[in-house]
Amino acid sequence: MIKRFENYPLKNHHTFGLNVYAKFYYEYSTTNDLLEILGDPLLTNHACLLLGGGSNLLFLEDFKGLVLHSAILGIEVVEADEKTVVVKVGAGVDWDALVEWSVTNGFGGLENLSWIPGDVGAAPVQNIGAYGVEFKDVFVKAEGVYMHNGQSFSIEKDACAFGYRDSIFKNELKNKVIITRVYIRLDKDPEFLLDYGHVRKAVEKLGAPSLKNVRQAIVDIRSEKLPDPKVFGNAGSFFKNPVVDASVLAAIRARYPDVPFYEMADNQMVKIPAGWLIEKAGWKGQSLGQAAVHQHQALVLINMGQASGREILVLAEKIEADIKHKFNIVLHREVNVVG
Numbered sequence: 001m002i003k004r005f006e007n008y009p010l011k012n013h014h015t016f017g018l019n020v021y022a023k024f025y026y027e028y029s030t031t032n033d034l035l036e037i038l039g040d041p042l043l044t045n046h047a048c049l050l051l052g053g054g055s056n057l058l059f060l061e062d063f064k065g066l067v068l069h070s071a072i073l074g075i076e077v078v079e080a081d082e083k084t085v086v087v088k089v090g091a092g093v094d095w096d097a098l099v100e101w102s103v104t105n106g107f108g109g110l111e112n113l114s115w116i117p118g119d120v121g122a123a124p125v126q127n128i129g130a131y132g133v134e135f136k137d138v139f140v141k142a143e144g145v146y147m148h149n150g151q152s153f154s155i156e157k158d159a160c161a162f163g164y165r166d167s168i169f170k171n172e173l174k175n176k177v178i179i180t181r182v183y184i185r186l187d188k189d190p191e192f193l194l195d196y197g198h199v200r201k202a203v204e205k206l207g208a209p210s211l212k213n214v215r216q217a218i219v220d221i222r223s224e225k226l227p228d229p230k231v232f233g234n235a236g237s238f239f240k241n242p243v244v245d246a247s248v249l250a251a252i253r254a255r256y257p258d259v260p261f262y263e264m265a266d267n268q269m270v271k272i273p274a275g276w277l278i279e280k281a282g283w284k285g286q287s288l289g290q291a292a293v294h295q296h297q298a299l300v301l302i303n304m305g306q307a308s309g310r311e312i313l314v315l316a317e318k319i320e321a322d323i324k325h326k327f328n329i330v331l332h333r334e335v336n337v338v339g
């Protein structure tokens with residue numbers, strides 16, 4: 001089924017809670033519906049935006065083109081061996097509903113990625129990650145169609161150029177393909193990854209490690225740490241943690257011996273938490289009009305209620321310039337700016 005709307009409000013379709021509209025908004029529930037839409041003459045002279053849960057987007061203004069939203073559902077085990085199952089998932093499935101399904105069915109691999117907003121189709125786009133796990137760790141392949149001619153494609157893990165919050169879908173294939181289904185491999189006999197942040201402690205509070213307890217521990221940690229988009233619109237981490245040369249770290253360490261960092265496994269680079277840099281630069285809790293840096297989590301920019309997308313962007317730009325000036329580090333955005 002295709003649902004078609006014109007001058008459609010997007011406020012409830014993204015997590016910054018901005019008062020923006022789409023000129024056209026189409027929702028499709030099968031690949032055939034999607035192919036029908038791709039044949040619509042509207043697409044020859046209108047821009048197109050793929051929208052999942054809108055939890056990684058910042059709209060600067062109304063979207064004057066066509067917003068396409070997948071409602072392709074379904075979670076199905078399509079292969080199994082002694083130790084693992086391969087699961088086919090529709091792009092329109094809510095990410096956390098998939099995590100809940102995996103935990104309920106006793107399949108491990110997704111539990112550390114609990115409570116990340118958004119839809120399954122967007123998970124490979126920025127290779128979502130949390131608490132020591134990235135989507136690439138379970139990813140087998142994605143299927144979808146090319147936007148310009150509707151031809152189908154299938155792409156396996158090795159071809160996806162997965163990196164830290166990065167993939168081929170954010171680069172070479174950006175605005176070229178629509179992911180319709182994702183295949184993931186989960187463990188029947190999961191090993192728990194508890195040595196990240198306070199995960200082990202939070203699990204111990206709940207009892208023995210189990211899929212259910214790990215998921216609950218992650219939900220508890222996240223709900224304490226991150227602002228609820230229903231209260232203050234936000235898109236989670238606004239910036240990526242910068243990966244810099246060891247000499248940049250040394251310069252910062254001379255001034256701040258306590259700077260936290262993580263050594264990258266394969267080279268001389270280190271990752272510094274962007275939230276630490278932003279906090280040290282004095283931005284935590286600061287606001288600009290109705291846009292603000294969250295008072296408990298400096299990596300998250302929030303809409304205090306009536307912010308415009310541009311206000312949030314201006315705040316982000318000021319932070320970027322200040323971090324460059326104070327630490328000689330260029331911050332890169334995790335959030336996709338639209339407009």
Ligand SMILES: Cc1cc2nc3c(=O)[nH]c(=O)nc-3n(C[C@H](O)[C@H](O)[C@H](O)COP(=O)(O)OP(=O)(O)OC[C@H]3O[C@@H](n4cnc5c(N)ncnc54)[C@H](O)[C@@H]3O)c2cc1C
Nearest residue numbers: 050052053054055056117118119121122128129179235236
């Ligand atoms: C409170 C909060 C916490 C968060 N925590 C985390 C976290 O811990 N880790 C993390 O990695 N992220 C986190 N995020 C960011 C966000 O949840 C993820 O990036 C998520 O995968 C976005 O999914 P979405 O469906 O909302 O994508 P959208 O925001 O709708 O879209 C994101 C990008 O994917 C593209 N896209 C969407 N669907 C498709 C498709 N079917 N085919 C091709 N391209 C598509 C869009 O065009 C856009 O470029 C958080 C966000 C919030 C609000």
